[in-house]
Structures are given as structure tokens and as C-alpha cells.
Amino acid sequence: MCWKTVTRALKQMGASLKQMGASLKQMGASFRRARRVCAKAPDAHREAVMQRALVKVRALARRGVCDLMHGDESGFCLVPALPYLWQHKGHRLGLCARSHSQRLNVPAVEGASG
Numbered sequence: 001m002c003w004k005t006v007t008r009a010l011k012q013m014g015a016s017l018k019q020m021g022a023s024l025k026q027m028g029a030s031f032r033r034a035r036r037v038c039a040k041a042p043d044a045h046r047e048a049v050m051q052r053a054l055v056k057v058r059a060l061a062r063r064g065v066c067d068l069m070h071g072d073e074s075g076f077c078l079v080p081a082l083p084y085l086w087q088h089k090g091h092r093l094g095l096c097a098r099s100h101s102q103r104l105n106v107p108a109v110e111g112a113s114g
Contacts, residue, residue: 006020006027030089031084031086032084032085032087032092034084070110071107074105075103075104
């Protein structure tokens with residue numbers, strides 16, 4: 001029996017949230033934080049092309065032909081979304097990562113030598 005069916009039936013019987021939670025626990029569920037996951041998987045071909053290019057650039061930097069710089073950017077939301085869901089034990093649900101509020105982006109660049 002699926003959880004939606006169980007919770008719907010319990011609601012109709014007038015069960016409290018605590019009773020619903022106990023029923024879901026008996027079915028092997030736990031109430032945990034859900035992970036944020038990317039909406040789509042990275043393109044394998046594009047990733048392979050980038051890896052080959054990076055190997056070439058690193059070789060040029062080792063020979064002193066160019067300077068290798070590493071850059072990264074991180075984003076922060078002012079209002080964190082920490083969703084907790086009923087999930088089967090041993091299986092973690094993933095939610096698509098979406099921005100719900102204004103994001104602050106922080107870029108950084110560092111030379112390969114530190």
C-alpha cells in the first residue's frame with residue numbers, strides 16, 4: 001500500500017499527525033531531510049572534451065607557456081529551503097534544485113601555484 005493512500009485514509013479517520021507518522025514508521029519510513037540534486041545529468045561527451053582540454057592546458061602550464069588559473073563561483077540563498085520528507089529507509093529522495101529567493105554569487109580565482 002502506498003503512503004499517500006495510508007495518509008489519506010488516516011486523515012479521513014481523523015488521525016493526528018503524530019498517529020500518521022507512527023503509521024508511516026511502521027511501514028518502514030523515516031522522516032529525513034531531502035537532498036537537492038541537479039535537474040539533469042551532465043553531458044558525458046562535453047565533459048570528456050573538457051577533460052582532454054584541461055590535460056593539454058596543464059601540460060602547457062608545466063612547460064611555462066602559460067599561467068594556469070582556477071576559478072569557481074558559489075551561490076547562496078538568503079532563505080534556506082530545508083525540506084524534510086517521509087522516505088523509505090535506505091533510499092534517499094532527491095529534489096530538483098531551484099532558487100526560491102534572491103541569490104548572492106561569490107566568485108574566486110586562484111593561481112595554480114597557490
